[in-house]
Structures are given as structure tokens and as C-alpha cells.
Amino acid sequence: MARTLETGNHSAGYALAVAGEANRFGRGAICGAYPITPQTEIVEFLCDFQFTKGRVIPVESEHSAMAVCIGGSLAGARAFTASSANGLAYMNENVFAAGYYRLPIVMVGVNRTLGPPWNIWTDQGDTLSLRDAAWIQFYTESHQELVDTILVAFRVAEDRRVLLPALVAEDGFVVSHTQMIVDLPEQELVDRYLSPLDLPHRLGTKGLTLGGMTFPHETEKHRREIQEAMERVPQVLVEAIDEFEKVFGRRPHGLLSAEYTEDAEMVLVACNTMVRTLRRVVQRRRKQGQKVGLIKVKVFRPFPRAEMVRAIGSAKRVGVLDRNHSPGSGGIFWGEIAASLRQRPDVLLQDYLVGLGGGDVTPELIDEIFDDLAARQVAEEPIWKEVPA
């Protein structure tokens, strides 16, 4: 395939397909497929893909799409799917089940606003609502990062030290329905990168009941094991990225990326495609001699708290661009960053709710935010930066 002009969704579909195909030397590939805007082209791509040893099952709901992945994964196959917004909400119960069963399923979440009222544009509130579901969560800013992260996600999820499902998010329409030049890696390379899945607790012949009843002390142990697996993700991710670079010749982002932060006095934090706009604004302001920087959050679960504090460094003003809203609280990234900064009372941390419901997060809007942050004496409650009607 190599370099080609492709949409975000077809890029994601391709990455899922070749990852599944790479398990033809193992127990094959399985996908439960159900359409929802703006994710549909991913499952369409998967339904068209000719798997050597795999099957895409077009089911009747997202809830069953994940259930098929659960059954297939338990039987040892590499399992994957994709969804968005209300599809993810409808799937919710089985998203949690996949995490609690410790199944390395990979799902692409194409960010879309949860309704009603109905709105098909991007907003990270849908995937963030799954933050407690024992899934690793990646957020991506471009077609290439999306493809690379999907492959990395399988590798991390399937690692014996982790064994947790992984969600890879892309912005609806901004990425899903636009075309970019993207390198879609050859099957042979993906085969080298992803060895056949060997699930230690797959259905065998023994009389064991998976997911049966437990008492509090066993449940607590189960949850702690998940927490410990999450804590091993950073190390496993570094190894997965190192190996990715060896096989594919490029290096995807890690947990988070700090850009222009070394001497920065003011830093904005963002995820997904907002990072691309933010980067341009930071570069322009840097040329004007302003000490500003940005932090791109790539991994939201496990949340890289220590890395966040390190990345903020000596900056005294930190603003968060939250394209999501937790009613009664504020931005979800902000809450996580506030928890990370609990020993840094010297940092002024301000939350900005931006681009909700898919409103454009423009350079002008980011400029306003930088100006607000620079002039601010104290942090306030999250500030709504609404787009002009």
C-alpha cells in the first residue's frame, strides 16, 4: 500500500484489518460491526476486507458488536470494532465487561457529540465517558498517528503484562472524513510487528467459569490487578514504540508530548486535532518571542500524571482546552491535570471549554485563551469559550 491519499476512517479500517489479518497464524480475526456516523466507513471497510482467517459479523447493535468481540477474543481471536457517541453509550455495559474480562480488544472511537439534541460533530465527551471502563485510551491528531496508534494499541493491549482493551480516538469528520497523505504499512511489516495473540485465559477444555460471582475481597483484588496492569502500560508502550520504529521507520508519540515547554511560562494542554491548531499558534507566538508551549495528551488512561507534572516544568500558567463537558464539574482533562498538580499550588491552572458539539477551535480562539491566561490573577471555574453563532 505505502503512501496514499486516504480518509481517516479508511486509514483506521485498514490498520484494524491488517492487524486482524496478522493473526492468521494464530486463531484468526473477529469483528462485531455496526454502523453509526461518523464511524460507519470503518466497519464498511472491514466488511469488504478479505480475511484469510477471520470474520466480520454485522450485528444488530453496538452492544452486540462488543459482545461478539468479547466472545471471539475469549476464543482466542484478535478482536476489534469501532463506534461513536450514542453507539458507545449503547455499548457501555459490554465495554466495561471487556475491560473486566481483561480482553485485548481494540476499538476505534470516532469522537462525536452525545445526543440528544442530535449533533454529529466531534466532541471527546463520548469516549471520555468510558474512562472508568478499564480500557487504555489513546487520542490522535492525524491520519498517520491514528494508523500507527492502532497498531501500537494491539501490541500494548496484548502484552502479558497488560492484557487490557484499548480505545483509539480520532476526531469525527475533521479526521474521519478528510483525506491526508498517509503511509499504510504493508501486511508483511505488520506481521513482523504483531505476533499471534496468545490469550492466557482463553476458553480451553477446563471446567472454569469466566466472569462468575466473586466476593468483595476477590473483586478488590481483581480491580487492583487492573490498576497494576494500567501502571505497567507506560513501560510497555515505550517498548512498543521502540519496536514500531525498528519495523516501520518512524516513531509515534508516547504518553504525552511536551512541545516548546522547556523555558515556557505559559502552557496550553490539548488532545486530538486541536493540537495541530494549537501548535501553529504556539509557533507563531514563539516567533514573536513569547515563552509559550503546548502539551499534547496522547494517552488519557492510564493518565500520565507524573509525566504531566514534568512536562509543565517551570511554567506557572497552564490552560486546558477541553472539548468535552462533565456537567456539574467542567472539563474532564482539567480534572485529571488538577489531580496531577496537587503538589504544585504555584501553578495557575485554568480550564477552557472549547469546541463543544464540534465548534471550530480556531487560531483566533486559542489566541484569546492565551491572552486570558496571561492576564489572569487567579484561576476561576471552567470558562465557556463558545463559538460565534
Place this chain on the structure above:
Amino acid sequence: MTTAAVPQHLQRAEGILRPGNTNCAGCGMSIGLQWLEQALEGERPTLCIPACCGIVTAGSFPTSAYGVPTVATTFASVAAVASGVATVYALNHEPKLTVCWAGDGGTYDIGIATISAAAERNEDILYVCYDNEIYGNTGGQRSSATPLGVKTSTTSTGKAEPKKDIMAIMAAHRVPYAATLSLAHRDDFVRKVRTARKMKGFRFLLMLSPCPTGWKSEPEESIDLILTAVRCGLFPLYEVFEGRRYRINVRPDGTPLENYISRQKRYRADLVDLELLKAGINAQWAYLEAMARTFPAEEPE
């Protein structure tokens, strides 16, 4: 527990249901699982069980009353999880049997869309619904399998609607095989499981499963209640092939319906309209007889 400590009549090879499970006395599901095991003649299926008494049967981790690989699925998901399991077995050329073992709540109600979809796709699954006509695991609420007039914890004045005809729904999906199972007709039960086993695709078996706790009946009368349900015509024993060809296995013998309902306190004389129930039974038999006469099954019994 050593083998020597197990009474002779309980000794058996590692099968589907081990001794020492948590089921109530007189639970039809316990017998159904043992007969399933006998019908499969040593074959070890994979069980997929949604939220229901059937998963409580397993007991708590790390013990399991199931002697075969078992997955506890979410309530509405059993047929979809089983679709995934059966698919991967097929991809790997493993001739394993995937069995869904689910109650009426997970079949008639919350799981109906999932089951309908798996049936429509003709997934290679043997689906057994043990139907105790109640949400037994949560203490006895009405389901759409609860018969007309029955008192449950959510129908204190008796259920106003008749029981949903799940067999007709499955037949309408044109699944290869749908049949009813009686816990009082062992040969018929075993034959039907074996018939289903020989087939591929979505096979549906409906077993009326006495629940002394929910039915407010005596545990030792469970099997006799099923025998009476078949004889009075309330629970017809029949098979449907490809959703179109019908065969009736046992016809009513004139046993009065009263012999069935008078032994269960869920049927209260002041809440049950006997004539309405009988009319429903007669209508059902008229339909079945017409179908069996017009579209008889050609398959050997």
C-alpha cells in the same frame, strides 16, 4: 471431596453440572443440565450463560459447578457472545459445540434483539431457554413469559397479558430447528437434543422449567407438574424444522388444567380466569394441528 465421599447415585464423570451446585431443590434447570449432559454423550460443550439463575448455579470464584468451559455474559448478550465463540471455533476448524443456556428473562425480554439477530444470521449455536416464566433470580418478577393471570411481585393482581409465543417467533426466523423439551419425557428430550446436535446453524430448544420458589409449588412435584402441563395441553411438545415443517410429539390426554394450576400458589383462584386460559390452550392446539397437518415434518423422528 473425595470420590469415596460421593454417594453412588451422584457419581459421574466430569460432566456439565457437577454435584454441589447452588440450585434450589426441585429446580428444573438442574435436571435439564444433567439430561443435556446425558444427551451429548460425553461431548463437552462451551457454555455461554447470561445473568440468570443458571450462572448463580456455578457458585462463587474460584469454584465452578460447571465442569465445562463457561462464560458468564452480560444479560442481553448471550447469543452475541456465543456468535463470537462459535465463529472462532469454526475459523480454527474445531468441531466444538457452543451452547447458550439462558432463562426466559434473557431470552423473551432483554435478549430478544440479540437472539433474533443471531437466529437471522443462522449462527452455529445450540440455544436452550429454561423457561420458569419469571425473573427467578431477582425474586420473582413478571417476564413476557409469565402466563396470563399469574401473580408475581410485579403483578400483584395477576398478569394481564398472555405468555409470549417464543416458539412462533423463532419459527418465523426459519431457524433449522426449534423444539420444546419436557422434563417429564426424557426420551423425547434426549432425542431432540441429539437431533439439534446433528444440525448446523441456530437451533432453539424451549424447556418449561419448574421453579418451586417462584411457582410456590412443592419441590417434589416439579416433574409431575411438567407431566401435567404436557397432558393438559398447556405445554405442547412439538418440533419445527426450518420454521415451516411441524411435528407434534405428544397430544393432550384430557387431563384437566386444574390439576396443573391448583398445585401452584402463583395461580390464585381469584386472579385466574380458567376459561380464558383454556381458550388460549385450545387456540394454540388448533393452530399447531393445522400446521402439522398442512406442513408436516418429513424428518425421521
